[in-house]
Amino acid sequence: MDGLYHDCAAICGHDGYPDLFIIFTCNSKWPEIKRLLDPLHLKLVHRPDIVCRMFKMNLDMLIKDLKKERFFGKVVADVHTINFQKRSLPHAHILIFWDSLSNFSDPKDIDKVICAEIPNQFEHPELYKAVKKFMLYGPCSSANIFSPCMKEGRCSKFYPKSFADLTTIDVEMYLIYRRRKTGCYAEKGNVAKIIAMLFLTILLC
Ligand SMILES: [Zn+2]
Structure with missing residues (x-):
């Protein structure tokens, strides 16, 4: 663990922030x-070997795609x-970590x-x-005060987020993503979410 941690720190030292x-x-x-579990009426806990294997295969595929296909930039x-x-x-x-051009x-x-x-x-x-x-995250805050993320009456993850016309970086280098009032909404747990909750979508070109 120590060795791996130091390797990561060295990568940051060499290539900068991720x-x-x-x-x-x-x-x-x-x-x-x-396909495997349903016909046998098994639950996920019954076959952690299959679950873990599929997870690792898909994870490897994603990383390979990001590196080889260079969807967003050259990965260093x-x-x-x-x-x-x-x-x-x-x-x-x-x-x-991308190269400096990306x-x-x-x-x-x-x-x-x-x-x-x-x-x-x-x-x-x-x-x-x-x-x-x-x-979609939540619902939490006033829509669900019993959500596990609630600490002292408010969401410990700071949801729901406010609308924002532009993506900006604040003084502490914290990212505020663009969340425009487009009128698009989704319902979850009987709560209509008009863009406010954070969710991330990677747009593959
Ligand atoms: Zn929350």
Whole structure:
């Protein structure tokens, strides 16, 4: 662990701050998992070997795509950890470092690869469905005061976020993503979310 940590620190020292932070989660609806478990009436906990294998294969594919296909830029380094929790499925935290030519020089460049707005369900029905199903956070705050993220009467993750016309970087170098009032909304847990909750969509070109 010590060695791996020092390797990561050395990568940061050499290549600077990472450019993308991606959380990649295992999905119980992946056809390969469903195909095996459903006919036998098994649950995910009964076959952690299959779940972990599928997760690792898809994770490797994603990293390979990001590096080989260069969707967003030339990757010079990447690191990831895989988290296993007592409950829920494995997920990976991935850091991607680009070469200096691919770096974001302007907050507007960020909008080309990251979107924190709910897509238009008529223009992009498939994307809308996926975002609604997998990417929405909450509900919490006044809509659900018993959400596990609630600490001292407010969401510890600072949701819901405010609307913003532009992507900006604040004084502490914290990113505020563009969340325009487009009128697109999605309902989750009987709560209509008009863009306010954070969700990230990587737009693959
Ligand atoms: Zn919350």
